[in-house]
Amino acid sequence: MIDPSLPPEISVELRSSPHILRMARTGKRMDTTYNPALLFVLPGFLLLTFLVTDWKGVFVASLGIGMIVLLRWMALDSSHRTTKRRLRLAQTHAEHYIMAEDLDYPCQMLLRRAQNAVEAILNSKVHRAGLIDSIDNQVTLPEEVWQIAQRLRKLSSMHAEHGKLIPRELPPGMEDAFKPYTTALDAAWTSLSQRVRHLEKYAKQVIKADKVYHTHKRLEALAAKTPEYQQLIAETVHDQHARQHIKELADQAAHARKMFEESISQARLAAGELLRTPLT
Incomplete structure (x- = not known):
């Protein structure tokens, strides 16, 4: 339940993310870890590409992987920023909602x-x-x-x-x-x-x-x-x-x-x- 005296825009934010409210209540932090397997998978994939094709193939594959990594990073970064903002909001208004x-x-x-x-x-x-x-x-x-x-x-x-x-x-x-x-x-x-x-x-x-x-x-x-x-x-x-x-x-x-x-x-x-x- 949300304090009805809160501004509507804050109430909407809090209501939309009950899992964020639980994180704030329990003191749980955001998980910002990345999969370490990528450090081995990507070089291995490029090496395999080089063995099968040539440097030109490696270059094209590198560009493709770079674009995928960039887009994924942008999506994750945006999601993390939103989660971080909502978590900060939930912590600020911790006394204004009851679960x-x-x-x-x-x-x-x-x-x-x-x-x-x-x-x-x-x-x-x-x-x-x-x-x-x-x-x-x-x-x-x-x-x-x-x-x-x-x-x-x-x-x-x-x-x-x-x-x-x-x-x-x-x-x-x-x-x-x-x-x-x-x-x-x-x-x-x-x-x-x-x-x-x-x-x-x-x-x-x-x-x-x-x-x-x-x-x-x-x-x-x-x-x-x-x-x-x-x-x-x-x-x-x-x-x-x-x-x-x-x-x-x-x-x-x-x-x-x-x-x-x-x-x-x-x-x-x-x-x-x-x-x-x-x-x-």
Whole structure:
């Protein structure tokens, strides 16, 4: 995951080379070694050419080999420069991306849940239509997930360290001495889990609003033809029944619109609840 506050051009560079990010994270250096076999193969090839042909053949072969070596060197040099630049960029922004390897499995799963919730919100029709604009989802939600990811990375690191420091079998009476540290880790996990549940609650409300929105759009198309239906009823049903059917049409349209408005309102309330406890 990449810090959403980074400039777009840097984010694109980092996303395009996950293997470079791993190299930067592990401190691995670029492999700039060349195949030493070429030192023996090329002279041997030229000698064989001389034995089979003459100096003219050797000259032509040398030119051909020289061109091949030059083109290969240019391609490798360009590739090495690109890799070196991206590696330097990854090292410079090492604190602005989080990889799966930075998290333990439970934290990976929790982060995935947060990302899924945000993806559901940002891909929803009501979001694209601007109907849940109580917060700037496009900016706020990626930042929210990034804040969660940062804390999960720290929690994973501390949890691993905690596991190394605490013996598997504690002497009698020593459990209470270690308990506050375990409790602190559990409290952090509980807090982050609750934060993710808030995101998921918001996503569920948005998905619900999306379904109602889809139905509402169909109803709007049908509502445009309401006069035709009313005319049909008025022409074919007796007065008392006609008035009743016309009223039912109007009531159903109003009820559907009310359901749609309520679902949007619930989604906005869920967003507001998310904002009331920001991660800082």
